[in-house]
Amino acid sequence: MAKIQAIRGMNDILPEQTPVWQYVESTIRRVLGQYGYQEIRMPVVESTDLFKRSIGEVTDIVEKEMYTFEDRNGDSLTLRPEGTAGCVRAAEEHGLLFNQTRRLWYTGPMFRHERPQKGRYRQFHQIGVECFGMAGPDIDAELLILTARLWSALGLDGHTRLEINSIGTSEARKVYRQALVEYLDQYRDQLDEDSKRRLTSNPLRILDSKNPDTRKLLEGAPSLDDYLDEASRAHFEQLKALLDAAGVTYSVNPALVRGLDYYGKTVFEWITDSLGAQGTVCAGGRYDGLVEQLGGKPTDAVGFALGLERLILLLETLGLVPVNVNNDADVYVTAMGDKAIAASMAISEELRNGLPGKVVVAHCGGGSFKSQMKKADRSGARYAVILGENELASGNVGLKPLRDDQPQLEVARAELVQVLTDRL
Numbered sequence: 001m002a003k004i005q006a007i008r009g010m011n012d013i014l015p016e017q018t019p020v021w022q023y024v025e026s027t028i029r030r031v032l033g034q035y036g037y038q039e040i041r042m043p044v045v046e047s048t049d050l051f052k053r054s055i056g057e058v059t060d061i062v063e064k065e066m067y068t069f070e071d072r073n074g075d076s077l078t079l080r081p082e083g084t085a086g087c088v089r090a091a092e093e094h095g096l097l098f099n100q101t102r103r104l105w106y107t108g109p110m111f112r113h114e115r116p117q118k119g120r121y122r123q124f125h126q127i128g129v130e131c132f133g134m135a136g137p138d139i140d141a142e143l144l145i146l147t148a149r150l151w152s153a154l155g156l157d158g159h160t161r162l163e164i165n166s167i168g169t170s171e172a173r174k175v176y177r178q179a180l181v182e183y184l185d186q187y188r189d190q191l192d193e194d195s196k197r198r199l200t201s202n203p204l205r206i207l208d209s210k211n212p213d214t215r216k217l218l219e220g221a222p223s224l225d226d227y228l229d230e231a232s233r234a235h236f237e238q239l240k241a242l243l244d245a246a247g248v249t250y251s252v253n254p255a256l257v258r259g260l261d262y263y264g265k266t267v268f269e270w271i272t273d274s275l276g277a278q279g280t281v282c283a284g285g286r287y288d289g290l291v292e293q294l295g296g297k298p299t300d301a302v303g304f305a306l307g308l309e310r311l312i313l314l315l316e317t318l319g320l321v322p323v324n325v326n327n328d329a330d331v332y333v334t335a336m337g338d339k340a341i342a343a344s345m346a347i348s349e350e351l352r353n354g355l356p357g358k359v360v361v362a363h364c365g366g367g368s369f370k371s372q373m374k375k376a377d378r379s380g381a382r383y384a385v386i387l388g389e390n391e392l393a394s395g396n397v398g399l400k401p402l403r404d405d406q407p408q409l410e411v412a413r414a415e416l417v418q419v420l421t422d423r424l
């Protein structure tokens with residue numbers, strides 16, 4: 001019978017790969033904890049309207065990337081393509097934003113029907129961070145300082161660069177939008193199909209075009225910068241000053257607009273040049289209007305999302321996964337014969353009590369001494385404990401170093417924890 005396979009673009013993360021995921025996740029968790037951010041967990045499925053109303057009808061995500069389906073009772077539901085909308089929904093629903101500031105984070109799978117390629121999948125994972133109730137550029141700066149610390153913690157200093165921009169208020173963008181359309185309209189024939197379509201639907205997205213001819217046309221286009229409102233300009237100047245003071249290096253990219261409708265004022269991306277086209281590992285910005293747009297009180301907000309697959313790909317590409325990030329056992333306990341098996345289970349428990357930070361794998365499933373030793377070797381363990389009839393009779397166990405050319409030792413069972421503590 002034909003085997004059923006995983007859905008294209010939705011990847012299994014296999015046991016060989018999970019240690020690096022755990023390493024990255026725990027590093028991020030630790031850094032976020034250092035800054036006082038609290039974890040929130042939202043469902044993977046939300047009402048389709050939530051995403052339409054927040055991300056915007058005329059965006060890549062809503063137009064063509066969402067996994068939308070009808071529930072059995074006829075409601076339109078969507079697998080979340082991102083976390084901000086759900087986080088705002090949850091925070092509002094539970095009154096988390098009432099007269100208080102919040103620093104939240106979450107992690108989990110996101111779903112977008114895109115063309116799968118390196119660094120772009122249909123189920124991928126983000127760590128998202130959202131801050132509420134803080135209007136000033138100080139919190140924008142904190143988010144960027146925090147991400148810079150994260151890159152450092154992962155050994156990525158010098159491998160990511162920060163681009164920032166201000167896209168102003170929606171009023172400022174409206175005026176700019178008109179100027180941009182007027183300019184591009186003169187060259188309508190030279191625009192690619194996507195850009196032509198966006199000219200009427202979402203012209204700012206054209207600034208993001210990867211098409212070289214369109215890019216060339218954009219060189220002469222009016223700049224959003226010239227249309228910024230005073231408040232946004234001041235906010236941006238202060239943010240830059242805070243980043244300068246903190247020693248976070250950045251460049252201003254006037255073409256950075258981001259693909260979701262809810263952003264305003266600050267937007268930013270952390271980019272790497274080591275992953276080719278899918279080089280944005282972390283992206284975000286301010287979205288002061290979103291909470292109100294979703295029915296809450298006006299609440300200032302800023303956040304970002306970090307793509308875990310891309311970050312892990314980057315660490316692997318650069319050879320920056322620490323050597324101790326693995327599934328390896330420390331001790332492998334073998335047993336020959338029924339009595340020895342019972343004893344080996346008890347000894348393994350004693351070792352787990354005495355060596356709580358170590359991985360003790362007890363051999364299960366029988367087999368010859370030779371095959372057990374082969375498995376011990378493959379487990380990555382540094383020591384094999386050898387337990388047979390002779391050892392049982394003597395009250396000792398054999399202790400065989402597996403990673404260096406040392407002779408096997410005889411160790412009294414009562415001393416085994418101590419001997420291993422000294423050696424591991």
Ligand code: ATP
Nearest residue numbers: 114119120121124259280281282283305306307310
């Ligand atoms: P891109 O321009 O690469 O499509 P985006 O602007 O759609 O990215 P966001 O919605 O801002 O991305 O998501 C934040 C981060 O999530 C991205 O910077 C990226 O690291 C990651 N990401 C987004 N889409 C995917 C995907 N399909 N597969 C893997 N990672 C993704």
Ligand code: MG
Nearest residue numbers: 060061114259
């Ligand atoms: Mg995208």
